[in-house]
Amino acid sequence: MNVQGLMKKSLLGAPLLVVTLCALALSARAADTEIRIGDMAQSLNGIASHVMIDQEFDHKYGVDLKYQGYPTLDGLFNAIRGKQVDVGFGGWTGFAQFRAQGFPVFNIFPVGRGTSLDVLVPADSDIQTLEDLKGKRVASYAGAAGTATVLLRVVLNDFYEFDPAKDGNLQYVGPGIIPTLLDSGDIEAGLLFDPLATKAIASGKYRSIGNLGDIYKEKTGDDFLWISLATNDEFAEAHPEALAGFLKGWVEAVDYVKSHPKVFQAYGEKLGLDQAGIDMLAERVTRDYATTWNDKYIDGLKAFAERANRVMDKGYLDELPDDAFSTRFVP
Structure with missing residues (x-):
């Protein structure tokens, strides 16, 4: 076959190769595990969540993230307890209370230390x-x-x-x-x-x-934990690899937000902030992120629970089950 023939054959094969690669990509995405994540509507947590989706960090780790915002905290917590979402944002003490009350939810990773309170x-x-x-x-x-x-x-x-x-x-x-x-x-x-x-x-x-x-x-001397991520027992047992992949994608999304403060621009403008206010918001939020999750950190939370139990009315964190926390899925 002459050179022209080889070139013609190569060019004819190119579209087929593209179609094949696209089909493989679609097939891989179809195999990704869907994770429904619940959050408060207009929450700052949504910035990293949407970065994770937009930058496809979820698919990078075999996950298909579906974000759902709830207008009230009660609605969000009901969705988490009722397994209407697979992972949810919320106060870690609330999830620990749910666990103590028999609801099969538990904390799997930190989100914010409370430096914006x-x-x-x-x-x-x-x-x-x-x-x-x-x-x-x-x-x-x-x-x-x-x-x-x-x-x-x-x-x-x-x-x-x-x-x-x-x-x-x-x-x-x-x-x-x-x-x-x-x-x-x-x-x-x-x-x-x-x-x-x-x-x-x-x-x-x-x-x-x-x-x-x-x-x-x-x-x-202890870092506080304000917001954490929680899941339920059923989803964790059925999809442990997906949860581990989700947390890898989450950490990568947080790193992206920290290194790309421009992601706050549109959000801040909607709030009516000037540039100084947008820059302040970006600095405060990025400082608030927590991505270390280990037994030492959890021991600090248990120490806070003891303080809270002394201060709050009877029934608040009277019991803090060990299985209210898990480091099983840490990247």
Whole structure:
């Protein structure tokens, strides 16, 4: 066969090769294990989750990630307990409580250390430190048993010797109205989380008198855990390799977010943040990510559970089952 014939044959074979490769790729994707992941709607966790999907880190590790946002925390927790999702974001203390109550869910990996949990006051307030909150009206966005509320009460009780809940000065309100209540004077301080905390601080109308995650670390030496990832027993037993692959993809997505702060640009603009506010949000969120999960870290959580059990009402973390945590799927 002459050179022209060889070239013609090669060119004719090229489309077939492309089709074959595409078919193989589609076949591989079809074999990937679907994981339904549940989160709060508009949560910052969604940034890394969508990076994982957009950059195809899920398929890289044999997983097909399906993201579902829920408008309320109760709706999300019901979905996690009811196995409507396979993996879910939430406060680790909530998942531990569920485990103790007989629901087959458990923590498998950390997400955020709580370094975006700030106690805010109006910029012109006389309140300067957490110690000044004694006797003041304080609001928490997280509800009476929310992990962030528990952290606030533990920090104030153990390190500043007062508990606003027992003094009758702690109330629970939706996060969106905390700035309004601060403006009206109905409350004197409010616990908020990102992106709302960053938006409030960036406005110049409010300032932080204490970051709870940082304070807990300073006082105890332990990293706090605010948000974790949890799964259920049934899915874990049926798809252990998929969960391990999912966590590899998650860690890679977090690394991508840390090295590509531009992923915060569109998100921050939707919040109405200027560039300084967007940069602040990116710095705070990337600092909050946690990707170390081992027995030492979990021992620190158990120490916090003991503190919380002393501070909270009877029935809160009276029991902390060992199987409320697992390092089985750690990358």
